[in-house]
Amino acid sequence: MAGYIATNNLGASFGGVQAIENITFEIPANKVTAIIGPSGCGKSTFLRCLTRMHELVPGARISGEVVWDGKNIYASEMDATEVRRGIGMVFQKPNPFPLMSVADNVSAGLRLAAGRMSKARIAEIVERSLKLAALWDEVRNKLHKPGGSLSGGQQQRLCIARALAVQPDVILMDEPCSALDPASTQKIEDTIDKLKKSYTFVIVTHNMQQAARVSDFSGFMLSQEMGEPGRMIEYGPTNKIFTTPERKETENYITGRFG
Amino acid sequence: MSGRLRMQKEEDGAAEQTPRQAPPLTKPAVPSYQPAGKEMENEISRDSELYSQSAVRRRSRKFRSRLAYCLCALSTVIAMVPLVLILFYVIYQGAGDLNLSFLTSLPKPVGESGGGMGNAIAGSLILIGIAAVIGVPLGVLAGTQLAEYRNPRLSCVVRLLSDILSGVPSIIVGIFVYTLLVLTFKQFSAIAGGVALGILMLPTVARTTEEMMRMVPDTLREASLALGIPRWRTITSVIIKTAGGGIMTGVMLATARIAGETAPLLFTALGSRTWPTGLDKPIASLPVQIYQFAISPFDEWHRQAWAGSLVLVLIVLFLSIGSKIFFGRKMKRAS
Ligand SMILES: Nc1ncnc2c1ncn2[C@@H]1O[C@H](COP(=O)(O)OP(=O)(O)OP(=O)(O)O)[C@@H](O)[C@H]1O
Numbered sequence: 001m002a003g004y005i006a007t008n009n010l011g012a013s014f015g016g017v018q019a020i021e022n023i024t025f026e027i028p029a030n031k032v033t034a035i036i037g038p039s040g041c042g043k044s045t046f047l048r049c050l051t052r053m054h055e056l057v058p059g060a061r062i063s064g065e066v067v068w069d070g071k072n073i074y075a076s077e078m079d080a081t082e083v084r085r086g087i088g089m090v091f092q093k094p095n096p097f098p099l100m101s102v103a104d105n106v107s108a109g110l111r112l113a114a115g116r117m118s119k120a121r122i123a124e125i126v127e128r129s130l131k132l133a134a135l136w137d138e139v140r141n142k143l144h145k146p147g148g149s150l151s152g153g154q155q156q157r158l159c160i161a162r163a164l165a166v167q168p169d170v171i172l173m174d175e176p177c178s179a180l181d182p183a184s185t186q187k188i189e190d191t192i193d194k195l196k197k198s199y200t201f202v203i204v205t206h207n208m209q210q211a212a213r214v215s216d217f218s219g220f221m222l223s224q225e226m227g228e229p230g231r232m233i234e235y236g237p238t239n240k241i242f243t244t245p246e247r248k249e250t251e252n253y254i255t256g257r258f259g
Numbered sequence: 260m261s262g263r264l265r266m267q268k269e270e271d272g273a274a275e276q277t278p279r280q281a282p283p284l285t286k287p288a289v290p291s292y293q294p295a296g297k298e299m300e301n302e303i304s305r306d307s308e309l310y311s312q313s314a315v316r317r318r319s320r321k322f323r324s325r326l327a328y329c330l331c332a333l334s335t336v337i338a339m340v341p342l343v344l345i346l347f348y349v350i351y352q353g354a355g356d357l358n359l360s361f362l363t364s365l366p367k368p369v370g371e372s373g374g375g376m377g378n379a380i381a382g383s384l385i386l387i388g389i390a391a392v393i394g395v396p397l398g399v400l401a402g403t404q405l406a407e408y409r410n411p412r413l414s415c416v417v418r419l420l421s422d423i424l425s426g427v428p429s430i431i432v433g434i435f436v437y438t439l440l441v442l443t444f445k446q447f448s449a450i451a452g453g454v455a456l457g458i459l460m461l462p463t464v465a466r467t468t469e470e471m472m473r474m475v476p477d478t479l480r481e482a483s484l485a486l487g488i489p490r491w492r493t494i495t496s497v498i499i500k501t502a503g504g505g506i507m508t509g510v511m512l513a514t515a516r517i518a519g520e521t522a523p524l525l526f527t528a529l530g531s532r533t534w535p536t537g538l539d540k541p542i543a544s545l546p547v548q549i550y551q552f553a554i555s556p557f558d559e560w561h562r563q564a565w566a567g568s569l570v571l572v573l574i575v576l577f578l579s580i581g582s583k584i585f586f587g588r589k590m591k592r593a594s
């Protein structure tokens with residue numbers, strides 16, 4: 001099953017402080033999985049562990065396994081670059097390459113990671129990715145402007161386009177719509193819906209309606225007390241999590257009683 | 260809340276920007292909106308406490324602020340005076356003899372008037388070129404190693420070495436190259452001079468490269484790596500490109516610094532009265548020629564030395580200003 005990810009007792013720490021612990025979780029292929037939970041519970045950390053980004057933080061440690069397509073991505077023979085090529089990520093804070101042009105931002109992965117490609121083919125992929133990210137109309141006349149000159153929400157969509165352009169197996173999105181207006185949010189959700197036939201999505205969101213709208217499965221994370229590592233409290237099909245959650249904490253969070 | 264913050268900001272800003280204005284006698288007004296809750300009332304009472312400074316204290320703060328400003332301005336002026344004096348004196352002394360023939364012809368023997376420092380200018384450019392070919396790639400690579408491959412032990416050693424090297428007097432570097440190249444090949448040469456200058460460039464280039472690369476935020480490294488771009492491509496295509504303006508500035512400043520080095524050239528490149536004939540032969544250079552002409556007893560040569568000094572100062576000035584413009588443009592594009 002392409003794109004199938006399972007974590008096994010995953011834990012991660014920053015300089016000795018445990019941020020998440022004991023996460024055993026499954027992400028089905030060609031589905032949208034939403035991760036929800038209060039701020040600081042470790043959603044971003046969890047997501048970064050899925051594509052070997054956590055290890056880039058100095059002093060960070062990881063325990064447990066992440067199995068992707070039958071292989072543990074942390075096994076010694078696995079190449080981090082290969083893993084990241086297969087599992088793309090859109091970060092919580094937009095991070096376009098500020099000096100590169102808008103077009104070069106989108107094609108960066110193609111030009112610098114993939115094999116040689118004709119200019120025409122690259123231009124075609126750039127246009128398609130920008131359209132999918134609902135940004136094409138706004139930037140079609142400034143493809144040569146630097147990426148840093150776009151607005152915050154435009155930068156966020158530029159990063160989405162950039163991740164889509166390399167066509168990974170799995171796309172992890174950390175609050176992809178946090179800086180977007182309702183119309184752009186709608187378009188991004190449509191894109192996710194359209195692409196999930198061929199991709200697997202994991203999105204972190206603080207917007208319960210969005211989680212309910214776009215996701216097929218949901219996981220609720222929580223750190224029980226201040227300073228406690230975050231854990232996956234409950235996960236399952238989204239309609240079950242949102243209508244008849246098993247755990248009290250999940251129900252409280254979803255109905256807005258805390259967090 | 261935001262009203263309070265904004266007010267505070269405006270007040271500070273006014274104090275800094277218009278130091279000469281008389282202090283306002285009235286207290287800033289309490290925010291005029293009428294809050295509903297009890298907590299908000301609390302905050303307002305705290306607000307007025309924050310601003311209920313007496314006029315005396317307010318004036319004393321303004322005075323201190325103005326004093327600090329004046330001290331800074333005074334120090335700046337004092338620091339600028341020697342620079343401006345040197346510049347004007349060199350122009351005053353050198354401009355008269357600076358003409359096209361000075362830039363393009365060989366020095367004349369004693370007693371004959373005319374002639375120039377064309378060979379020294381060409382020699383200096385060649386030496387700077389050799390130095391850059393050696394110093395820039397090595398320096399950039401060392402800086403990259405320091406900034407990107409955070410191997411604590413190796414970085415510590417490299418950083419220590421480059422700090423020591425930047426503190427070594429340039430004449431010692433000259434003696435080192437003299438022993439290493441000149442004695443070995445029994446020949447003063449342009450190469451030996453270029454190597455000495457290149458070694459002098461190394462620490463500056465390495466440390467600026469390191470600092471500029473460290474200024475590139477980690478989120479950009481992550482952005483690149485997350486696309487499946489390999490580590491080395493990330494460094495060459497994303498990090499060095501982003502830090503490029505700063506690195507260029509460092510390279511130009513290092514070049515400007517070595518352009519005027521005299522001591523290490525005295526026993527490496529030696530000097531010559533003819534046009535450069537080969538990289539394995541002694542070669543003339545502006546600083547050495549200026550030095551030799553300046554200590555000679557001939558008036559004509561003294562004037563030539565001044566003109567040569569002016570050319571050297573102009574080269575250095577050009578490099579410094581060029582690097583500023585270059586860096587400024589990069590920065591503007593980045594924001
Ligand atoms: N670089 C870091 N160094 C040290 N601690 C960190 C770092 N990044 C995150 N943490 C800690 O790890 C915990 C989880 O952080 P994380 O960013 O994963 O939370 P989150 O669920 O994504 O929150 P949010 O919804 O606000 O984005 C927090 O307690 C945070 O303080």
Ligand SMILES: [Mg+2]
Nearest residue numbers: 043044092174
């Ligand atoms: Mg987060």
